[in-house]
Amino acid sequence: MPLINLRNMAINQTGTIVAVKVSGELGRRIREMGLVPGTEITVKQRAPLNDPVALRVMGGTLTLRNNEADFIEVEIAP
């Protein structure tokens, strides 16, 4: 199963987070919103200018910017 960056996921694509490679405030914000390894996410939407992106995580919808999504590695579901 391929590992890709969250930025490169297509709309409606689903995958499981493998790693969140950032510390500090951004890392903490990402984790406290539930974006931790093992979590299943689905890309729901992109903003009109392609950035930010909206994700479905644990029954809720989250948004993050592309440069923040860069730190998140995802294993795509087959």
Added chain:
Amino acid sequence: MDNAITVALAGNPNAGKTTLFNLLTGARQHVGNYPGITVEQKEGCCLHHGQGLRVVDLPGTYSLTAYSVEELVARDFLVNEKPDVVVDVIDASNLERNLYLGCQFLELGVPLVIALNMIDVAEKRGITIDAAALGKRLGVPVIPIVARTGRGVDQLLDAVLKVAAGESRPQPAFLRYGSDIDEALTDMMPFIRQCTELTAIYPERWIGVKLLENDTQIGQKAIATHPTASAKLNERCEAVVNHLQNTLGVYPEAVIADHRYGYIKSILHQGIVTRKFVADRLYASDKIDKIVTHRFLGPLIMAGILFALYTFTFSYSTLLVDWLASFFALLNHGVDTLLPDGPLKSMITSGVIDGVGGVLGFVPIIMFMFFGIAVLEDSGYLARVAFMMDRIFHFFGLHGSSVMPFIVSGGIAGGCAVPGVMATRTLRSPKERLATLLTVPFMNCGAKLPVLTLLIGTFFSDHQARYMFLATLAAWLVALCAAKFLRMTVLRGASTPFVMELPPYRFPTLRGLAIHTWERTWQYMKKAGTVILGISILLWALMTYPSLPDERVAHFEQQRQLAHTTLAPGTSENQSEKEALDKALQKIKATEAMEGLRNSFGGRIGIACEVVSRYAGIDWRTNIALIGGFAAKEVIISTLGTAYSLGDVSSEDATSLSERLAKDPGWNPVVALAVLVFIMFYAPCFVTVVCIAKEAGSWKWAAFSIVFNTVFAYSMAVAVYQIGTWLY
């Protein structure tokens, strides 16, 4: 109420904390600020089975780190004030993620009751939660409620009373964070115990976890109270960091977070949550979002909604504004006829009544705007606006949520910076919020419009529409670039992460909207009102004193006598003679007013400033008008009228002033353009300045706003004038 139980409401943003708070306390609430910061502190009280409850609404947070003021405020309240019970409001349809905060309450060992809110929404989505079993596993009462309707709230309060009546405070939950962290914690314990000042208020293990999480507040406290032990602790923490970095490539805080989620998963793992529908059902919210945040339709719908909000705020409030204005005009007239001429009357009419009128004149606009924004915020749409606009605003160092304040301030020409500044409250990121706060006054508010119309109408009448449009465009450009400039200089720093929730759409409750609107409007009246009244009187004095010397007053009196005797000898009934007399008297009055203004402090400042302002082609008359414009921009017209000895010129009909300016040799299109630019960008009116001070939490930023804007406007005006004169 000495025996009142203190209940703290905590929970994630959007979990319905405020709805529960409003339901419990109704109108019996008090909004204040935590000392020194702008986070609101809301408190109220209620009665349950004869027991008084003091309810404190803590800021909504996702975690208890030291990264944001909200989280620090919540954490400090829990450890310092030791509330009798903490109610963690959890969104039932989002249980797993919401429990991340709940888990941290358990680690902190606070007396906890979990309110499983919006259980009806979860049920509708086919999620059933075994609250009793969940409570048993967590070791705290879990009560399903619906805060919007009040379902289950009685049981919740029963549980609160029961926990409050409990003898001892609960022990902090013992979570495992993996062998590396656990070992480190064991090693650290002896040193932590040496920091007795810390262990007196925080649980021991919790201190260790926070140190491993690199928590600045706890770290600094440890160094301050026990430097030797803290050095040892630091050493141990660094060892773990290095070890984890080498083996797993992660930081301890990530490992700790993973284990918290692991703990939550193990709690929920079987039987607690049952889902009737498989997989990701397309919720109603998703269906709405498919259209509302659509690539092409989204921006169109947004433009429509923002325009509607704008129209609602400024058109529908005019009726109330006009009523208030005519009421104050009536009051002025009453005082005018009752009191004899003199400084007291002048102070009451021009200082006090105009000042109070100025304060209250904004109230309908602020009320309407906050109502409109509350609808958008409570329904969940505001988060979508931020989502769609973020790409553009982020480029200028702002946040997607900045769009609302900009629109309200005059992004569509004719807004008002006062509600615009207050609308920045919806921004949660401090730096972006300040940058927005300081740049929204650049927009063309409704009070600048008559002045712009006058100048454009007089000097550029051929292209009036085009120039007005350019003025709006220029305002946007300048405001955004100024924001970028501020974010690169005084407000430098990484942008706040955009990681944010798009809450599901909800129908706002009328009760919530009413409370929301009223409390913000009241805050404006209470906090800004008094200061505004004071400054209003001060400005009045500035434009009135010192009054003309006696011999000048006598001179004008003499002229009046002369007019009476020469133009209308005796009691003539002749109409044309009467008119001629009136005209002559008016002229004398206007000249006297001009001389009075010139003689006043304001006038003297204006004349003194000519040394500087002439580089922008601005003479002393305009200077005085610009000083008057600090009271309110539309005052520029009337002050300019007085300075040109034209008597009373109203901002609605300024033809006499327009004709006068067109004829004046001191004015030409280049000067007009320079003045135009200066008026658009110089110091915001003082009502806005007061609001900036209140919202930014410091007068320093208010002063900064005056100086920065004026210096900027001046350099722009000089550039326009110098280049313009050279070309012209």
